[in-house]
Amino acid sequence: MGSVQIVTTILAAAITAVAVWLAVRAVSKMVAVIRLGQPDPTRSGDKISRTRTMLAETAGHTRMLRWSVVGAAHWFVMVGFVVLSLLVLEAYFEVVSPTGGLPLIGGWTLYGLVTEWIGILGVVGIGVLIAIRLANRPNRAGRRSRFTGSTMWQGYFVEAVVLAVLVMGFLIRGFKVATDHFEYPTWATPLSHAVGAALPGWESGVSVAALVKISISMVWVIVISLNVTMGVAWHRFLAFPNIFFKRRPGAAGSGLGALRPMMSDGKPLDFEEADPEKDQFGVAQVEQFTWKGLLDFSTCTECGRCQSQCPAWNTGKPLSPKLLVLSLRDHAYAKAPYLLAGGGKDLTGEEKATAAQLAHLDVLALAEAEKPLIGDAESGGVIDPDVLWSCTTCGACVEQCPVDIEHVDHIVDMRRYQVLIESSFPSEAGVMLRNLENKGNPWGAPQNTREDWTKGLDFEVPRVGEIEDFEYLFWVGCAGAFEDRAKKTTRAVATLLNEAGVSFAILGEGETCSGDPARRIGNEFVFQMLAQQNVETLNEAFEGREKAKRKIVATCPHCFNTLGNEYGQLGGEFEVVHHTQLLAHLVATGRLTPVQPVDGGVTYHDPCYLGRHNRVFTPPREVLGSAIQGELTEMPRNSERSFCCGAGGARMWMEERIGKRINVDRVEEAMSTGARTVAVGCPFCSTMLTDGVNGKGAGEQVEVIDVASVLLRSVKPEQVGGAEETTPVAG
Numbered sequence: 078m079g080s081v082q083i084v085t086t087i088l089a090a091a092i093t094a095v096a097v098w099l100a101v102r103a104v105s106k107m108v109a110v111i112r113l114g115q116p117d118p119t120r121s122g123d124k125i126s127r128t129r130t131m132l133a134e135t136a137g138h139t140r141m142l143r144w145s146v147v148g149a150a151h152w153f154v155m156v157g158f159v160v161l162s163l164l165v166l167e168a169y170f171e172v173v174s175p176t177g178g179l180p181l182i183g184g185w186t187l188y189g190l191v192t193e194w195i196g197i198l199g200v201v202g203i204g205v206l207i208a209i210r211l212a213n214r215p216n217r218a219g220r221r222s223r224f225t226g227s228t229m230w231q232g233y234f235v236e237a238v239v240l241a242v243l244v245m246g247f248l249i250r251g252f253k254v255a256t257d258h259f260e261y262p263t264w265a266t267p268l269s270h271a272v273g274a275a276l277p278g279w280e281s282g283v284s285v286a287a288l289v290k291i292s293i294s295m296v297w298v299i300v301i302s303l304n305v306t307m308g309v310a311w312h313r314f315l316a317f318p319n320i321f322f323k324r325r326p327g328a329a330g331s332g333l334g335a336l337r338p339m340m341s342d343g344k345p346l347d348f349e350e351a352d353p354e355k356d357q358f359g360v361a362q363v364e365q366f367t368w369k370g371l372l373d374f375s376t377c378t379e380c381g382r383c384q385s386q387c388p389a390w391n392t393g394k395p396l397s398p399k400l401l402v403l404s405l406r407d408h409a410y411a412k413a414p415y416l417l418a419g420g421g422k423d424l425t426g427e428e429k430a431t432a433a434q435l436a437h438l439d440v441l442a443l444a445e446a447e448k449p450l451i452g453d454a455e456s457g458g459v460i461d462p463d464v465l466w467s468c469t470t471c472g473a474c475v476e477q478c479p480v481d482i483e484h485v486d487h488i489v490d491m492r493r494y495q496v497l498i499e500s501s502f503p504s505e506a507g508v509m510l511r512n513l514e515n516k517g518n519p520w521g522a523p524q525n526t527r528e529d530w531t532k533g534l535d536f537e538v539p540r541v542g543e544i545e546d547f548e549y550l551f552w553v554g555c556a557g558a559f560e561d562r563a564k565k566t567t568r569a570v571a572t573l574l575n576e577a578g579v580s581f582a583i584l585g586e587g588e589t590c591s592g593d594p595a596r597r598i599g600n601e602f603v604f605q606m607l608a609q610q611n612v613e614t615l616n617e618a619f620e621g622r623e624k625a626k627r628k629i630v631a632t633c634p635h636c637f638n639t640l641g642n643e644y645g646q647l648g649g650e651f652e653v654v655h656h657t658q659l660l661a662h663l664v665a666t667g668r669l670t671p672v673q674p675v676d677g678g679v680t681y682h683d684p685c686y687l688g689r690h691n692r693v694f695t696p697p698r699e700v701l702g703s704a705i706q707g708e709l710t711e712m713p714r715n716s717e718r719s720f721c722c723g724a725g726g727a728r729m730w731m732e733e734r735i736g737k738r739i740n741v742d743r744v745e746e747a748m749s750t751g752a753r754t755v756a757v758g759c760p761f762c763s764t765m766l767t768d769g770v771n772g773k774g775a776g777e778q779v780e781v782i783d784v785a786s787v788l789l790r791s792v793k794p795e796q797v798g799g800a801e802e803t804t805p806v807a808g
């Protein structure tokens with residue numbers, strides 16, 4: 078070993094020892110913080126699906142490749158990181174000897190070939206990512222930049238390190254070529270040979286370059302170890318467990334669907350026994366999130382994909398799902414020393430730690446512990462109430478997040494505490510909640526008018542119990558029963574089912590609100606009250622039937638989602654379809670025949686709770702395809718990336734005071750297609766988009782109608798103005 082190699086070996090060993098010590102300390106801290114969260118026993122089952130999903134989403138980049146160029150570039154950088162870690166390991170042999178290499182695989186042509194090309198593509202990939210970050214930097218693109226609010230120096234630092242490590246790899250190889258110590262043929266390692274041709278034959282160059290490469294890598298380890306909230310770097314390790322523990326590992330796409338039930342100490346809360354002094358009602362302190370919540374916050378890469386899709390952020394509201402996650406992460410880690418010292422409030426608000434336990438704590442940690450989780454700037458709150466209440470629960474953030482963070486569950490958990498314990502929520506939504514409790518529907522309409530929509534139809538709509546047997550229970554929903562526009566859809570669907578000879582029955586006055594608006598606003602108590610009542614009624618209606626024959630068709634995606642995905646939490650197992658799915662089937666099997674194509678251009682707005690939350694994208698398009706002239710005109714934001722109408726998450730019953738109205742933004746997009754018909758599959762979307770069209774003074778030119786009404790016009794053109802349009806009874 079020459080004198081240069083003695084120095085390079087000592088320096089490499091020293092910096093590595095420091096880095097490893099700091100990394101072990103950082104990982105222990107992170108594990109301790111995540112363990113502060115509440116138990117969640119639902120995360121460990123079905124390990125095979127979990128492993129499969131984790132491998133598909135990481136190795137296959139299934140979520141990120143939807144963002145084609147960025148996804149491909151990131152894939153090469155990720156593979157480069159894994160494969161080229163071997164080259165960092167190899168550098169430890171090279172600081173000792175310029176001819177050193179990895180035992181066993183070092184010198185193997187295949188190893189040389191693979192690492193060469195992964196290195197080349199890694200340089201291209203990181204170059205693309207750097208260019209994208211620079212082109213989208215917040216000071217240039219402002220709020221439109223997905224990086225607005227991200228910690229930019231961390232992104233630049235990580236990208237610079239990746240680039241430097243890759244470049245150093247080629248320099249090391251170049252020095253080996255120049256000194257004739259390189260085993261791989263030119264055809265397998267062309268860039269290394271090209272670099273070598275330009276370098277002097279300096280033997281120690283290999284060891285010095287290897288030391289620089291190790292130093293850069295270890296500086297990276299040291300920096301991220303000193304910054305445990307540096308998600309842009311830590312996600313390389315945390316993404317694996319975060320995806321493994323996602324809540325629906327076997328389901329296609331994201332972790333949307335049923336909302337998580339309200340949990341206390343890892344068990345779902347039953348309001349018949351729950352006690353706010355003993356049980357946790359929602360989340361009021363950051364440590365009341367589950368450990369998976371805290372893992373979510375730690376894993377955020379700050380990529381801003383969620384932010385770029387969020388309807389609230391895109392219309393000038395203070396909510397960004399990314400900034401919300403970052404605020405919770407920073408707060409959790411800043412408060413952690415206090416919690417780890419034994420601090421925290423019990424459910425009655427009493428401090429758990431003794432004065433002695435808190436005596437030596439950092440004042441900053443103590444100050445952080447005093448911050449309310451929800452509160453405005455004046456009260457030093459971590460999350461502003463305007464942020465919390467701006468969410469429509471549209472799920473665009475969850476859908477886009479490459480590491481499967483579950484924003485909607487966290488938002489609703491915080492809302493639950495605000496509503497149930499603090500009674501603090503936008504006051505205008507109070508009327509809706511009172512109507513739900515007292516009248517069983519958000520509008521406060523009399524229950525005995527639930528069947529008024531059937532008046533004037535030229536066939537009988539039977540109630541459950543009035544006919545011997547029925548195939549489908551037609552769940553009408555509150556909007557479908559009481560809201561004028563939605564009643565047209567209800568009538569159109571009933572007419573089409575009758576036309577196709579489908580045997581169906583309604584609950585009539587036996588139906589009550591599904592509970593969706595109560596659950597999304599955070600009032601789990603009212604949700605459970607309504608849902609239990611409906612589950613009882615439905616179980617009675619389907620008594621004696623196996624699950625496959627407990628078929629329900631719903632026109633409202635919120636009811637469809639709640640009945641199909643959430644009633645199982647309360648003992649109600651049903652086969653629920655959306656009317657567009659059933660209609661698509663009836664058209665495909667020839668039981669409904671469109672005869673007169675609807676013309677004038679048609680576009681389709683995907684309702685969030687039908688599309689993203691339940692992945693029903695194709696059936697409404699099939700129905701429209703069968704009923705319209707020419708092709709369906711898609712809006713730029715469609716299917717998984719559809720833009721919310723603004724009504725979800727109980728926003729339908731709250732004023733929209735900040736920023737541009739979400740429905741107006743969506744209507745502008747719909748109108749930009751030139752279509753004269755905007756087809757929808759949800760009564761709330763229908764209301765919001767109609768209001769938007771009218772607000773733009775375009776009511777004469779553009780019509781917003783349900784997919785079922787479009788089909789009815791094509792199947793029974795003689796009935797236009799008849800079955801669908803006749804709404805003799807006001808809601």
Ligand code: SF4
Pocket residue numbers: 383386387388389390396397398467468469470471472473474475484485
């Ligand atoms: S659910 Fe929708 S509105 Fe709520 S934070 Fe996510 S993207 Fe924004």
Ligand code: SF4
Pocket residue numbers: 376377378379380381382383384398399402474477478479480481482
């Ligand atoms: S998409 Fe996911 S990882 Fe990216 S910023 Fe949003 S929460 Fe973080």
